[in-house]
Amino acid sequence: MGLQDLHNLRDQVCIVGVGDTKQGAVSDKTGDELGIDAARAALADCGLKKDDIDGLFVQPSYGRQGDYLKVGLMLGLNPKVGGAVEASGATGCYMIQHAALLLNAGMANYILLVYATNQKTNRNRFGGALLEEHAPYGAFNPSGPFAFAFRRHMHLYGTTEEQLATIAINQRKHAILNPKAVQQTPITLDDYMSARYIVWPLRLFDYCYITDGGHAFILTSPERAKDLNKPPVYIRGMGRQEAFRAYETPDLVMQSFQQEAVAKMVFAMAGCTTRDIQALYVQDAYSPAVIAALENYGFCPRGESGHWIQDGRIALGGELPLNVNGGQLSETYMVGWQNTYDAVRQLRAECGERQIEAVERIMCTYTGGLREHAGALILRR
Amino acid sequence: MTDYNKPLPVIEKWNEPYWQAAKRHEFVAQQCKACGYIHLPPGPACTNCLSPVQDWVQLSGKGSIYSYGIYYQQWHPGFADDVPYNVALIHLDEGPHIISQIIGCTNEDLDCDLPVEVTFDDITPEITLPKFRLVGIKQS
Numbered sequence: 010m011g012l013q014d015l016h017n018l019r020d021q022v023c024i025v026g027v028g029d030t031k032q033g034a035v036s037d038k039t040g041d042e043l044g045i046d047a048a049r050a051a052l053a054d055c056g057l058k059k060d061d062i063d064g065l066f067v068q069p070s071y072g073r074q075g076d077y078l079k080v081g082l083m084l085g086l087n088p089k090v091g092g093a094v095e096a097s098g099a100t101g102c103y104m105i106q107h108a109a110l111l112l113n114a115g116m117a118n119y120i121l122l123v124y125a126t127n128q129k130t131n132r133n134r135f136g137g138a139l140l141e142e143h144a145p146y147g148a149f150n151p152s153g154p155f156a157f158a159f160r161r162h163m164h165l166y167g168t169t170e171e172q173l174a175t176i177a178i179n180q181r182k183h184a185i186l187n188p189k190a191v192q193q194t195p196i197t198l199d200d201y202m203s204a205r206y207i208v209w210p211l212r213l214f215d216y217c218y219i220t221d222g223g224h225a226f227i228l229t230s231p232e233r234a235k236d237l238n239k240p241p242v243y244i245r246g247m248g249r250q251e252a253f254r255a256y257e258t259p260d261l262v263m264q265s266f267q268q269e270a271v272a273k274m275v276f277a278m279a280g281c282t283t284r285d286i287q288a289l290y291v292q293d294a295y296s297p298a299v300i301a302a303l304e305n306y307g308f309c310p311r312g313e314s315g316h317w318i319q320d321g322r323i324a325l326g327g328e329l330p331l332n333v334n335g336g337q338l339s340e341t342y343m344v345g346w347q348n349t350y351d352a353v354r355q356l357r358a359e360c361g362e363r364q365i366e367a368v369e370r371i372m373c374t375y376t377g378g379l380r381e382h383a384g385a386l387i388l389r390r
Numbered sequence: 391m392t393d394y395n396k397p398l399p400v401i402e403k404w405n406e407p408y409w410q411a412a413k414r415h416e417f418v419a420q421q422c423k424a425c426g427y428i429h430l431p432p433g434p435a436c437t438n439c440l441s442p443v444q445d446w447v448q449l450s451g452k453g454s455i456y457s458y459g460i461y462y463q464q465w466h467p468g469f470a471d472d473v474p475y476n477v478a479l480i481h482l483d484e485g486p487h488i489i490s491q492i493i494g495c496t497n498e499d500l501d502c503d504l505p506v507e508v509t510f511d512d513i514t515p516e517i518t519l520p521k522f523r524l525v526g527i528k529q530s
Binding site for chain 2: 134136138140141142143144145146147148149150152153154156157158160161164165205206207208209210211254262
């Protein structure tokens with residue numbers, strides 16, 4: 010078995026149900042309560058009953074929300090397979106991959122995935138150091154490695170802050186078309202450039218906006234999908250790569266090692282190239298994640314993303330619409346889950362005025378931690 | 391007692407020799423006795439070959455700034471008087487990369503790939519932080 014055999018998994022599992030909740034400040038609900046709400050919505054979306062579910066995966070969140078045992082008890086499930094998965098912003102992607110493998114092996118029939126949080130209401134400031142040896146040096150908040158990576162990109166390729174601004178401005182335009190998005194005020198280049206730095210060279214608008222909310226997905230086989238409410242969205246390709254030696258070689262901070270490895274896997278399984286991808290969702294806790302993904306997955310040549318993203322190329326209606334929900338910078342910060350959710354809705358042509366015309370294949374990429382987690386999915390209708 | 395109010399290193403089994411060396415103004419890393427690999431942060435085994443037999447070796451203290459950021463946001467009260475302060479990812483000549491700070495210059499003096507060398511900041515009577523300073527004049 011190797012990469013050449015991954016095509017055996019192609020289109021063998023689908024996402025059949027998606028659920029979400031109100032996003033933003035939801036101060037009257039706990040994270041777990043939002044998770045139950047999202048699960049209920051996903052069941053209603055596909056038409057399954059709760060007790061059809063025989064697999065459950067949960068992503069833990071701030072304040073001891075999302076504990077597998079607690080969420081399982083609240084849902085009243087007796088799953089055959091499941092557990093908690095923790096890989097920060099790549100968890101939602103990894104969980105879909107675990108579920109796909111278990112379903113394909115016949116270990117379960119319908120697997121439910123849940124992530125929810127009330128970290129806005131609970132005031133998670135993301136103020137800690139990701140590794141304790143960084144704290145004495147003031148290296149707090151996960152944005153540091155993204156700031157370092159973008160500063161290095163500026164140094165190597167002459168990329169500018171004005172070019173980076175395009176990502177935040179573009180996503181805000183998309184968010185304004187999306188009633189679910191929490192950020193609805195347009196931003197101009199002047200607004201961007203006059204915003205305060207958080208960790209230079211990154212400004213306020215380069216940061217995700219912390220929200221409460223939940224998302225849930227239900228996966229099953231194509232055969233079982235036929236009996237359900239909505240058209241299935243197939244897992245065409247998937248890939249992942251960890252880089253726990255991220256501080257030993259600098260390429261890992263630029264994410265080239267891990268994302269190039271994911272690219273090989275995901276495109277091998279999907280049997281396609283970047284040219285076959287009609288929209289891209291990048292898990293954008295910080296805007297430089299977009300720069301890294303475009304280059305490492307091969308959408309544009311190394312070092313050229315600053316130019317490449319200009320002139321509407323990544324806007325709705327452009328060559329590669331990117332984060333057409335607004336992403337985490339402007340829609341909601343659901344550690345990538347909101348992107349998977351929106352990609353499924355796009356492939357089901359449910360997105361109204363921001364629907365991508367005739368979209369058949371969407372790629373979603375995910376990043377987590379100190380940038381050491383990387384994963385991707387190619388979804389098709 | 392000290393009025394130092396920034397986070398202190400958490401000293402445990404693996405990194406104790408590192409912090410003891412820093413207090414003596416020595417900059418050290420683990421080196422694997424089996425394969426010769428030099429690595430930081432300290433741990434129970436070689437991250438290259440997993441051998442448990444590790445030496446401590448003196449590093450040259452020389453390296454370069456791989457990249458850096460300027461922290462304008464104050465996430466910890468101990469840094470209230472420091473913002474905006476720099477944090478740098480240092481590429482050490484012996485191979486490892488570490489997070490530290492560049493001192494003795496302004497933030498505007500910093501650039502990627504500038505040569506740096508270790509210097510020692512005695513922050514409390516017990517703890518010394520290895521930090522870095524720019525070597526020579528700024529290269530363009």
